[in-house]
Amino acid sequence: MSDLENLLRPRPEPSTLGTLTYLLLGPLAWALQLTLVYAGHTLVCSQGGSAALGDGLVIVVSAVLAVLVGSFLLFPLAVARVLGLTREMDARAAYDRIARVAGVLALVAIVWTGTTAVLVEACAQGR
Numbered sequence: 001m002s003d004l005e006n007l008l009r010p011r012p013e014p015s016t017l018g019t020l021t022y023l024l025l026g027p028l029a030w031a032l033q034l035t036l037v038y039a040g041h042t043l044v045c046s047q048g049g050s051a052a053l054g055d056g057l058v059i060v061v062s063a064v065l066a067v068l069v070g071s072f073l074l075f076p077l078a079v080a081r082v083l084g085l086t087r088e089m090d091a092r093a094a095y096d097r098i099a100r101v102a103g104v105l106a107l108v109a110i111v112w113t114g115t116t117a118v119l120v121e122a123c124a125q126g127r
Contacts, residue, residue, distance in 0.1 A: 022083050022095060023095060027105075033062060037061050040061070044057060051123050054123050058114060058117040059117050065110050069107045069110060073100065080096075
C-alpha cells in the first residue's frame with residue numbers, strides 16, 4: 001500500500017487534533033492571511049519597498065488562501081479523510097455544517113481583507 005493510500009484510508013479512531021483543524025480550517029486560514037499580510041506589508045513598507053510590492057503581497061496571499069478555503073468548501077470529504085475524522089454520519093454532519101459556516105465566513109473575510117490592496121494606498125504615511 002502506498003503512502004497516499006495509507007493517508008487517505010479512514011482511521012478507526014477519530015483524531016482530536018484533526019477534528020479541531022477541520023472545524024477551524026477557515027478561521028485558521030484567515031488568521032494566517034492577516035499575519036502574513038500585516039507583517040509582510042509592514043516589512044515591505046518599512047524597508048522602503050514600493051507600493052506595488054506591498055499590493056502584490058496582499059493580493060497573492062489573499063488569492064492563495066481564498067483558493068485553499070474554497071477548495072476545502074468544495075471537497076470537504078477529502079479533507080476529512082486526511083485529517084482522520086470519524087466515519088459516523090451523525091457526528092460528521094454536525095462537523096460539516098460547523099466547518100462550512102466557519103469556512104464561508106472566513107472566505108468572505110479573506111476576500112474583504114484582500115480588497116485593501118485596491119481600496120487603500122499602500123505604504124501610506126501615518127499607518
